[in-house]
Amino acid sequence: MTVPMTAGSQAAGDYVLKVEKLGKVYGGAIALRDVSLAIRRGTIHGLLGENGAGKSTLVGLISGQRQPSSGTIYLNDVPLAHSDVQKMEEAGVFLVTQEPMIIDHLSAAENLMLGIWPRRFGFVNWRKLRADAARMLAGTGIDGAMRAGALDAVARRKLNILRAMFSGGKVIILDEPTAALTVEDRKQLFDFMRRLKADGVTFIFISHYNDEILDICDAVSVLRDGALAGGSEDVGSLTSAQLSELVLGRGLVLFQRERRSFATDTPAVELRDIVGPSVRVPALDLRPGEVVGFTGLPGAGAKELARCIFGLTPVESGTIRFADGSATQDLPTSPRDAFASGIAFLSDDRRRDGAIGQMSIGANISLSSLTSVARSGFLSKEAELALSQRYFDAMGIKAPSAEVAVDTLSGGNQQKVCLGRVLATEPRVLILDEPTRGIDVGVKQDVLRIVDELSRTGVAVIIVSTDTDEITRAVDRVCIFENGTIARELTGSEITNDRLRGLEPS
Amino acid sequence: MSRTMTVAAKTPSQAGAKAGSRSALGWVLHNVVWIWLIALVVIFGLFNQFFFTVNNMQNIMVQATVLGMLGLAVALPLLVAEIDLSLPANLGFSSAIGAMAYSDWGLPWFPGMLIGVGVATFIGFFNGLCITKLKMVSLIQTLSMMIILQGALLALTQGRTITNLSDGYVWIGQATIGGWPIMPFIFVVALVGVGILLTRTVFGRRVYAVGGNPVASNSAGIRVDSVKIMIYTLAGFLAGIAGFLLASWQMAITSNQGSSYLLYAIAAPIIGGVSVFGGRGNVIGVLGGVLLLTVIQVGLAIISVPSFYVGMIGGFMIFVAVAIDAIRVRYFS
Ligand SMILES: Nc1ncnc2c1ncn2[C@@H]1O[C@H](COP(=O)(O)OP(=O)(O)OP(=O)(O)O)[C@@H](O)[C@H]1O
Ligand SMILES: [Mg+2]
Numbered sequence: 153m154t155v156p157m158t159a160g161s162q163a164a165g166d167y168v169l170k171v172e173k174l175g176k177v178y179g180g181a182i183a184l185r186d187v188s189l190a191i192r193r194g195t196i197h198g199l200l201g202e203n204g205a206g207k208s209t210l211v212g213l214i215s216g217q218r219q220p221s222s223g224t225i226y227l228n229d230v231p232l233a234h235s236d237v238q239k240m241e242e243a244g245v246f247l248v249t250q251e252p253m254i255i256d257h258l259s260a261a262e263n264l265m266l267g268i269w270p271r272r273f274g275f276v277n278w279r280k281l282r283a284d285a286a287r288m289l290a291g292t293g294i295d296g297a298m299r300a301g302a303l304d305a306v307a308r309r310k311l312n313i314l315r316a317m318f319s320g321g322k323v324i325i326l327d328e329p330t331a332a333l334t335v336e337d338r339k340q341l342f343d344f345m346r347r348l349k350a351d352g353v354t355f356i357f358i359s360h361y362n363d364e365i366l367d368i369c370d371a372v373s374v375l376r377d378g379a380l381a382g383g384s385e386d387v388g389s390l391t392s393a394q395l396s397e398l399v400l401g402r403g404l405v406l407f408q409r410e411r412r413s414f415a416t417d418t419p420a421v422e423l424r425d426i427v428g429p430s431v432r433v434p435a436l437d438l439r440p441g442e443v444v445g446f447t448g449l450p451g452a453g454a455k456e457l458a459r460c461i462f463g464l465t466p467v468e469s470g471t472i473r474f475a476d477g478s479a480t481q482d483l484p485t486s487p488r489d490a491f492a493s494g495i496a497f498l499s500d501d502r503r504r505d506g507a508i509g510q511m512s513i514g515a516n517i518s519l520s521s522l523t524s525v526a527r528s529g530f531l532s533k534e535a536e537l538a539l540s541q542r543y544f545d546a547m548g549i550k551a552p553s554a555e556v557a558v559d560t561l562s563g564g565n566q567q568k569v570c571l572g573r574v575l576a577t578e579p580r581v582l583i584l585d586e587p588t589r590g591i592d593v594g595v596k597q598d599v600l601r602i603v604d605e606l607s608r609t610g611v612a613v614i615i616v617s618t619d620t621d622e623i624t625r626a627v628d629r630v631c632i633f634e635n636g637t638i639a640r641e642l643t644g645s646e647i648t649n650d651r652l653r654g655l656e657p658s
Numbered sequence: 659m660s661r662t663m664t665v666a667a668k669t670p671s672q673a674g675a676k677a678g679s680r681s682a683l684g685w686v687l688h689n690v691v692w693i694w695l696i697a698l699v700v701i702f703g704l705f706n707q708f709f710f711t712v713n714n715m716q717n718i719m720v721q722a723t724v725l726g727m728l729g730l731a732v733a734l735p736l737l738v739a740e741i742d743l744s745l746p747a748n749l750g751f752s753s754a755i756g757a758m759a760y761s762d763w764g765l766p767w768f769p770g771m772l773i774g775v776g777v778a779t780f781i782g783f784f785n786g787l788c789i790t791k792l793k794m795v796s797l798i799q800t801l802s803m804m805i806i807l808q809g810a811l812l813a814l815t816q817g818r819t820i821t822n823l824s825d826g827y828v829w830i831g832q833a834t835i836g837g838w839p840i841m842p843f844i845f846v847v848a849l850v851g852v853g854i855l856l857t858r859t860v861f862g863r864r865v866y867a868v869g870g871n872p873v874a875s876n877s878a879g880i881r882v883d884s885v886k887i888m889i890y891t892l893a894g895f896l897a898g899i900a901g902f903l904l905a906s907w908q909m910a911i912t913s914n915q916g917s918s919y920l921l922y923a924i925a926a927p928i929i930g931g932v933s934v935f936g937g938r939g940n941v942i943g944v945l946g947g948v949l950l951l952t953v954i955q956v957g958l959a960i961i962s963v964p965s966f967y968v969g970m971i972g973g974f975m976i977f978v979a980v981a982i983d984a985i986r987v988r989y990f991s
Contacts, residue, residue, distance in 0.1 A: 487876060487878070488880065488881055490879070491879040497877070499877055504873055505874050505877050506874055506877070507871070507874060508866075508870035508871045508874055508878075508937070509871065510870045510937050510938060511867065511870055511937070515863065515866075519863070519878045520878045522860045522864070526859075529859050529860050530858055531858055531860060531863065573878065577879075
């Protein structure tokens with residue numbers, strides 16, 4: 153790739169944004185300490201770091217979402233006093249937050265135009281709003297008139313991204329925008345970013361995916377434990393391994409599951425005749441210890457089937473039979489039933505459908521296994537503590553203790569809490585929807601390793617993912633979904649990154 | 659690879675010190691109800707020595723009992739991010755049913771009282787059903803239930819005050835042990851019971867989860883609807899007990915029994931830190947809110963503030979408590 157802004161004599165005015173000795177303290181914990189960096193106008197600046205390193209905190213301060221405890225932010229060399237999001241947006245700085253920021257009861261179009269409504273005589277110009285929204289949504293498959301609360305996680309995310317991209321902003325900050333986007337969505341986003349960059353728009357781009365950083369960024373800065381730990385002005389010369397090392401401060405060993413064929417094993421679970429809203433799967437067998445990947449375009453059925461099996465989406469028909477000799481049953485009609493029969497599910501939208509933000513890490517981890525740590529309805533403190541501490545440690549959650557509220561954790565660490573809760577139920581069938589969404593490169597390997605170890609104990613695992621690299625590293629078999637059904641399966645050496653990517657129609 | 663900037667070596671000790679003083683202020687704001695309560699007790703005591711007498715303390719405790727039971731009941735739906743406005747009306751209506759079971763249907767007072775509490779519990783259960791299964795909005799559903807129950811009480815009493823309560827029925831409201839009224843003990847038992855239920859049981863944990871995030875709770879395997887129905891049922895039960903206690907204490911059931919408690923019963927838990935958005939709050943907070951409101955009421959009466967000003971001054975004191983709490987939430991959480 154080319155780096156348009158090569159080194160040379162640069163006037164101070166070339167930096168659209170500068171931060172000096174920026175610090176942020178939450179309660180007693182230091183989230184960001186003395187971070188200084190400068191961002192060139194018209195570049196895409198990558199911001200990297202492990203979970204909890206302070207990336208979201210930093211961009212939160214820049215965008216006026218939160219106030220710094222110390223330090224100064226300069227926009228076009230003008231120091232900013234007390235600011236807020238509205239002021240910063242008026243100044244042309246837009247942030248797409250890590251978690252979808254959506255007002256559920258408004259329509260998709262209204263969410264898209266929130267705060268940037270077209271106005272006439274001081275009133276919102278509804279006709280123009282709808283027309284603009286339709287233009288922005290063209291080709292995204294999102295219906296502008298739909299209630300935003302009814303959209304899935306990916307669509308909600310796209311609304312936030314599109315809003316920023318069309319805002320006319322001069323500095324656009326994207327906090328992990330690509331998590332859970334398909335290959336095609338990512339490509340569209342990057343094309344869009346390049347076009348805007350050519351018009352002089354500056355981006356700050358946060359991502360845990362090295363390939364994306366290498367593809368699109370001109371410069372990168374790395375945070376570690378709240379401090380600036382390095383960076384590069386010449387991303388083109390870096391390799392993925394070097395990038396990982398920069399982030400982690402150590403080399404990274406990529407995990408690769410030893411694939412095995414399960415074709416001749418007796419199934420642990422037989423799913424039959426599943427007919428639900430936009431899913432139609434006649435038969436699917438899962439063998440004990442097998443890890444199956446579900447992939448496909450949004451709406452093609454991968455996520456939908458996962459939710460049907462867990463009882464989150466009601467089905468018209470569908471049966472499940474476990475290998476333990478029990479009779480064929482209907483699919484569970486509620487998550488509670490699903491847990492009871494040993495099926496556990498991790499949702500792809502942790503904010504809405506995963507963690508209880510105001511409860512502690514420990515209480516979240518034990519939430520789906522409360523009866524196992526209680527006697528006749530009374531919680532056993534020791535048993536609960538032991539359980540939550542076990543998964544707190546196993547997931548490597550970065551927090552002072554398991555007592556702190558999940559709300560105060562970084563996005564990736566919240567994801568680990570959700571994963572911990574699901575694993576703590578000790579399921580027979582584990583369904584993970586985008587399990588490593590927002591998790592850093594180092595921990596991602598740990599998660600894949602944990603899944604691998606779990607499968608060795610005989611658990612059947614389904615991983616729903618749009619991350620082809622994750623699929624190739626973690627699964628034995630891939631089910632590719634099209635039109636609500638399993639169109640193809642890949643096994644063994646057929647599973648390659650290129651093949652999975654190539655299967656996405658472009 | 660070049661570093662964009664070097665990391666400054668200085669640690670932000672300045673920021674650390676600032677955090678220290680902030681957390682001290684945070685502690686004060688966090689316990690503002692209790693501090694405000696002690697301050698008011700001292701102030702009232704300075705105005706009138708009688709405030710510190712055992713007699714007055716007993717009076718405060720008795721006064722706090724009915725409000726406390728009702729405040730606890732109101733707190734429960736708030737914890738699951740719902741509300742029940744019908745609880746004070748339920749209190750009045752159910753106690754009248756209980757009393758009539760004795761006076762008009764000839765039942766002994768105890769089964770009569772049980773019928774009253776049973777009716778209250780059932781009304782709570784019914785509210786829960788409407789809100790979960792019919793997905794009625796709790797604010798409106800319980801508002802209409804409140805109006806229905808107030809009307810029913812009026813119809814039942816024909817506007818008269820029921821006073822022919824049996825000695826057994828009014829015993830609990832009048833009895834003392836060693837000079838101390840026993841009614842407050844019932845409140846303490848209820849407080850401890852609900853406290854244990856919320857903090858030590860699986861059900862309690864589910865209550866907080868449902869209040870914090872109902873969608874995630876459902877995905878975590880919690881039956882959100884049944885938790886809410888249980889909560890409404892329990893709230894109805896507590897209102898029924900409160901109704902019995904109030905009637906027993908006053909030895910009378912008026913045709914608008916309980917209605918005057920509505921605002922105070924809602925204010926008490928909220929002042930005590932129970933969030934109207936659900937998932938936050940505990941029984942100690944409810945106790946604080948109840949005592950604060952009771953002390954304000956009793957205190958203003960004792961220092962003989964002209965009655966024209968009582969409402970205004972009391973309201974202002976509540977306003978201060980709530981405003982300070984809002985500031986805490988805004989800046990310290
Ligand atoms: N509201 C808060 N209260 C207390 N601590 C917080 C709060 N928000 C963030 N933190 C802490 O600040 C640190 C930095 O968090 P931040 O969200 O910036 O990380 P991040 O780099 O974005 O991580 P991720 O990749 O997981 O999104 C974390 O240790 C986190 O626990
Ligand atoms: Mg983050």
